[in-house]
Amino acid sequence: MDAIRSLVQNIIIILxxxxxxxxxxxxxxxxxxxxxxMGLLVVIAVIQAIGTLVQWDYSSELSALTTEGDRMxxxxxxxxGKKMSGNQQQKAIExxxxxxxRQIIALTSLYQDTPVVDVDVRVQAGSxxxxxxxxxxxxxxxxxxxxxxxxxxxxNITLEQIKPVTINVExxxxxxxxxxxxxxxxxxxxxxxxxxTVAGFYSLEQQQVKVRYR
Amino acid sequence: MDVLQIVAIGLIATVLxxxxxxxxxxxxxxxxxxxxxxxxxxxxxxxxxxxDVIKELASSAGINxxxxxxxxxxxxxxxxxxxxxxxxxxxxxxxxxxxIELAAKILIMVLAVPIVVAVLTxxxxxxx
Numbered sequence: 001m002d003a004i005r006s007l008v009q010n011i012i013i014i015l016x017x018x019x020x021x022x023x024x025x026x027x028x029x030x031x032x033x034x035x036x037x038m039g040l041l042v043v044i045a046v047i048q049a050i051g052t053l054v055q056w057d058y059s060s061e062l063s064a065l066t067t068e069g070d071r072m073x074x075x076x077x078x079x080x081g082k083k084m085s086g087n088q089q090q091k092a093i094e095x096x097x098x099x100x101x102r103q104i105i106a107l108t109s110l111y112q113d114t115p116v117v118d119v120d121v122r123v124q125a126g127s128x129x130x131x132x133x134x135x136x137x138x139x140x141x142x143x144x145x146x147x148x149x150x151x152x153x154x155x156n157i158t159l160e161q162i163k164p165v166t167i168n169v170e171x172x173x174x175x176x177x178x179x180x181x182x183x184x185x186x187x188x189x190x191x192x193x194x195x196x197t198v199a200g201f202y203s204l205e206q207q208q209v210k211v212r213y214r
Numbered sequence: 215m216d217v218l219q220i221v222a223i224g225l226i227a228t229v230l231x232x233x234x235x236x237x238x239x240x241x242x243x244x245x246x247x248x249x250x251x252x253x254x255x256x257x258x259x260x261x262x263x264x265x266d267v268i269k270e271l272a273s274s275a276g277i278n279x280x281x282x283x284x285x286x287x288x289x290x291x292x293x294x295x296x297x298x299x300x301x302x303x304x305x306x307x308x309x310x311x312x313x314i315e316l317a318a319k320i321l322i323m324v325l326a327v328p329i330v331v332a333v334l335t336x337x338x339x340x341x342x
């Protein structure tokens with residue numbers, strides 16, 4: 001029903017247009033020639049409108065008079081393509097971020113006294129940006145002592161509080177014994193080393209690597 | 215009122231041409247051309263608004279603008295040829311006027327050939 005309505009609507013508009021154009025025609029002997037061409041145009045428009053209704057393939061005989069249908073198909077296809085491309089890109093970015101996070105966890109596992117429990121990687125996702133795909137920021141979540149972190153075999157490992165470390169060099173030199181060592185918390189130099197390692201591994205600025213305690 | 219201006223220009227040009235024609239017929243033709251060009255320039259701005267309406271109607275009917283362009287070109291050719299042919303007739307050169315009209319007819323047919331061929335092919339295919 002909609003197709004017939006659209007067909008009648010199109011034919012009415014075409015005929016009104018033809019009448020409107022006929023008013024423009026000069027009064028001389030050329031009028032009948034122009035009218036003939038306009039009549040042919042109306043014939044084509046009507047046949048094409050009917051052809052669209054009955055799904056008749058007229059494209060081999062006639063270059064498209066009406067372009068609305070084609071334009072809609074093309075725009076829909078472009079829109080769908082853009083959506084698919086965006087989804088694929090989003091998935092690729094997520095996989096890339098996940099892969100980098102796993103790499104960082106493996107890399108930081110060397111630092112036994114600052115266990116990294118989670119890594120949040122943010123990559124430039126806008127494809128229009130010049131630095132598309134580059135790492136914007138890495139956030140390392142370090143477990144504080146006393147927390148439980150998942151072990152390799154699935155068991156939870158409780159992190160014990162490290163005792164403060166003090167090195168008494170003067171007394172040791174006087175007495176001739178080895179200096180006494182006491183632990184301090186938090187180990188800022190170790191965290192700094194962790195940041196330097198991650199930043200250096202991915203060629204980032206140290207400000208781009210952040211450490212948060214959980 | 216544009217129409218008053220146009221009528222005034224037309225009347226003044228007519229009076230001048232009638233006066234001048236008896237003394238200098240060659241200047242009368244030039245005056246006629248000048249009056250025609252001035253009147254055309256006065257309505258040129260209005261034509262663009264009509265063209266906008268026609269284009270809007272065509273796009274609402276989903277008609278390809280290539281076809282509309284062909285039709286508008288044909289109308290333009292017809293107008294220019296009529297204008298030139300009338301000036302030639304006013305100057306007493308009826309043969310040149312008919313040559314201009316012949317050229318315009320050929321140009322119109324050249325522009326209409328793709329449409330004519332398309333309709334013919336389609337009709338031949340429709341016949342079983």
